[in-house]
Amino acid sequence: MTTDSAPAFDIAPPEESLGTRVWENLKGGNLGSLPVAVGLTLIVILFAFTAQNFFTAVNFNNIIVQMAGTTMLAFGVVFVLLLGEIDLSIAFLSGIVGVVCAELQKPDSGHFLPGVLPIVAALAIGVLIGAFQGSFVAIIGVPSFVVTLAGLLAWQGFVQRTLGAGGPIIIENRWVNYTASYFFSKNAGWLIWLLLSLAYVGSAVFSVVNKRRHGVAIRYPYFVAAKAIGLPAIAALVVAICNHDRGLPLAGLIIIFFLLFWTYVAKRTTFGRHVYAVGGNAEAARRAGISVPRIRIFVFMISGFMAGVGGIILAGNLRSVGPDQGGGTLLLDAISAAVIGGTSLFGGRGEVRAAVLGSAVIATIANGLFILGYQPGTIFIITGCILLFAVTLDTIARRRQAKTGR
Amino acid sequence: MPLSDETPVLQLRGITKTFGSVEALSDVDLEVRRGEVMALVGDNGAGKSTLIKTISGIHSADSGEILFEGNQVSISGPKDAGRLGIEVVYQDLALCDNLDVVQNMFLGREAHSPVQVLKEPVMEQRTAETLKSLAVTTIRSIRQPVATLSGGQRQSVAVARAVMWNSKLVILDEPTAALGVAQTEQVLALVRRLGEQGLSVILISHNLHDIFAVADRISVLRLGRNAGLYDRRATTQQEVVHAITAGAPTKVSGIPMEAPS
Numbered sequence: 019m020t021t022d023s024a025p026a027f028d029i030a031p032p033e034e035s036l037g038t039r040v041w042e043n044l045k046g047g048n049l050g051s052l053p054v055a056v057g058l059t060l061i062v063i064l065f066a067f068t069a070q071n072f073f074t075a076v077n078f079n080n081i082i083v084q085m086a087g088t089t090m091l092a093f094g095v096v097f098v099l100l101l102g103e104i105d106l107s108i109a110f111l112s113g114i115v116g117v118v119c120a121e122l123q124k125p126d127s128g129h130f131l132p133g134v135l136p137i138v139a140a141l142a143i144g145v146l147i148g149a150f151q152g153s154f155v156a157i158i159g160v161p162s163f164v165v166t167l168a169g170l171l172a173w174q175g176f177v178q179r180t181l182g183a184g185g186p187i188i189i190e191n192r193w194v195n196y197t198a199s200y201f202f203s204k205n206a207g208w209l210i211w212l213l214l215s216l217a218y219v220g221s222a223v224f225s226v227v228n229k230r231r232h233g234v235a236i237r238y239p240y241f242v243a244a245k246a247i248g249l250p251a252i253a254a255l256v257v258a259i260c261n262h263d264r265g266l267p268l269a270g271l272i273i274i275f276f277l278l279f280w281t282y283v284a285k286r287t288t289f290g291r292h293v294y295a296v297g298g299n300a301e302a303a304r305r306a307g308i309s310v311p312r313i314r315i316f317v318f319m320i321s322g323f324m325a326g327v328g329g330i331i332l333a334g335n336l337r338s339v340g341p342d343q344g345g346g347t348l349l350l351d352a353i354s355a356a357v358i359g360g361t362s363l364f365g366g367r368g369e370v371r372a373a374v375l376g377s378a379v380i381a382t383i384a385n386g387l388f389i390l391g392y393q394p395g396t397i398f399i400i401t402g403c404i405l406l407f408a409v410t411l412d413t414i415a416r417r418r419q420a421k422t423g424r
Numbered sequence: 425m426p427l428s429d430e431t432p433v434l435q436l437r438g439i440t441k442t443f444g445s446v447e448a449l450s451d452v453d454l455e456v457r458r459g460e461v462m463a464l465v466g467d468n469g470a471g472k473s474t475l476i477k478t479i480s481g482i483h484s485a486d487s488g489e490i491l492f493e494g495n496q497v498s499i500s501g502p503k504d505a506g507r508l509g510i511e512v513v514y515q516d517l518a519l520c521d522n523l524d525v526v527q528n529m530f531l532g533r534e535a536h537s538p539v540q541v542l543k544e545p546v547m548e549q550r551t552a553e554t555l556k557s558l559a560v561t562t563i564r565s566i567r568q569p570v571a572t573l574s575g576g577q578r579q580s581v582a583v584a585r586a587v588m589w590n591s592k593l594v595i596l597d598e599p600t601a602a603l604g605v606a607q608t609e610q611v612l613a614l615v616r617r618l619g620e621q622g623l624s625v626i627l628i629s630h631n632l633h634d635i636f637a638v639a640d641r642i643s644v645l646r647l648g649r650n651a652g653l654y655d656r657r658a659t660t661q662q663e664v665v666h667a668i669t670a671g672a673p674t675k676v677s678g679i680p681m682e683a684p685s
């Protein structure tokens with residue numbers, strides 16, 4: 019285990035390879051993104067051989083645009099689940115933001131706002147509603163399930179009341195519609211790839227230099243190097259596929275932007291650290307001097323904001339908002355995505371990328387089964403089975419973790 | 425070595441605390457010297473927890489005074505206690521299982537840049553140094569989640585976290601209650617090292633074997649009152665047990681005790 023000549027805690031012992039570490043993590047119940055990554059690969063391979071026109075550049079872009087709205091909501095769900103809470107209001111909250119945005123861009127309405135202003139104003143309302151709901155949870159201590167269930171009913175009613183008489187509102191604001199329909203030119207796509215790749219490799223190099231300066235061991239240097247080369251390579255493949263069709267969709271860039279942004283917030287800031295702490299052991303966090311109510315309210319604001327972003331993309335996708343805005347399976351898809359992606363329902367464990375991976379699984383299954391001619395009923399049944407499987411996996415993982423802990 | 429003529433780190437005088445009609449503490453005195461391990465013992469309901477909550481600022485006393493390094497202080501919250509250099513390691517540890525050792529050591533006090541970006545290498549370096557200085561060497565990687573550690577290792581992390589912040593007085597609430605024999609030994613060795621490094625320790629325990637292994641002095645509470653103060657080298661377990669269970673409440677802790685040569 020340890021030798022007395024060298025203190026064994028500051029460096030991973032040389033005999034422990036990355037493989038051993040991964041295996042120990044799995045044994046310890048820390049599954050991470052592995053199951054969903056494997057699952058997604060299998061699903062893609064399955065459909066590639068069975069569904070015609072599935073494995074094409076056009077369909078690749080279609081899936082990205084189809085999953086973008088759900089993914090935005092799922093980002094918020096990941097943060098809420100990390101706290102060990104739940105937010106059932108997000109789907110109709112996204113509906114409200116969509117409706118408010120649509121109202122504000124109506125040219126003849128008297129409250130017309132130009133350019134991106136309707137989007138900004140509508141998102142602000144999403145954040146406010148999130149803060150309002152979060153306050154009930156954080157300050158008064160009402161269970162989040164009930165607060166957001168009330169929100170689900172109330173915001174649904176609000177959407178129906180606003181649109182019930184007048185019917186759908188057509189969206190003419192090009193910025194809203196761009197979120198789902200703009201494709202970058204081929205050169206712009208490669209430029210974006212270049213900038214993001216340089217930023218990624220640059221930050222990886224900076225991190226290594228910084229660790230050296232503090233005399234901190236660099237764990238698994240080959241893994242770090244493989245990631246610094248591998249991720250840009252995968253991104254290049256994605257851009258190449260997109261360019262084979264209409265080009266890189268703006269919706270895809272929005273997904274990448276929020277993926278990077280929220281991952282940074284979760285992993286590299288004190289706020290993110292405190293979210294994990296509150297989700298892991300709220301009492302320990304409180305005793306460590308963390309303001310637990312403040313963290314909870316912020317997380318519900320993030321949830322409201324991301325629901326709003328999703329609402330804008332979904333509105334842009336249809337170029338209109340109707341009375342059923344935010345309805346259907348949106349809520350369940352968003353929560354399922356976060357859970358399928360590997361976020362624990364018990365709080366404190368999960369990654370932001372779970373939102374993207376889980377949404378990709380759900381969107382790919384829906385897309386592939388639709389191409390094969392299955393009815394929505396079948397799609398629901400299969401998605402349900404995958405969700406049950408994911409939660410079971412999480413529960414077993416948690417039990418194992420409790421076992422290895424003592 | 426631990427008994428010196430210096431001003432005691434902590435002096436409590438005549439602490440009284442009532443909850444409704446229940447008098448949890450009545451005119452309690454306690455004194456902890458520099459580099460001393462002071463054991464606080466007593467049966468359930470003797471007032472040990474209430475007393476440490478008073479010291480750590482969770483309750484405020486109804487009457488009585490607290491002197492820290494000779495100065496009268498009022499402690500109205502855990503933050504005040506932390507500022508003075510008083511850290512409490514609670515019985516239920518207060519670690520986050522899902523976070524790794526470094527993250528737990530710095531929980532709530534992370535090193536960060538002005539825009540709240542974490543400085544991981546700084547925290548990792550400092551954690552390694554602290555654990556090394558306490559000779560906590562059984563933890564294989566300080567980047568492994570606390571959930572994967574043994575009970576003794578977890579307790580070591582909790583104690584190391586308490587001493588990392590230039591603390592002068594560390595209060596340990598039942599640190600060995602849930603541990604096996606080997607792990608208990610590991611934690612007791614750590615407690616001994618704290619005293620050797622000049623820190624003062626208040627050790628709360630039910631286990632007299634543990635107390636006689638590490639404590640310099642033993643203070644007994646019974647029904648919310650002082651029921652005896654003993655020098656470990658001049659007493660027996662039997663005498664302490666008698667004070668815990670049947671000893672007449674007497675006010676003795678104000679009288680300095682001399683160690684026999």
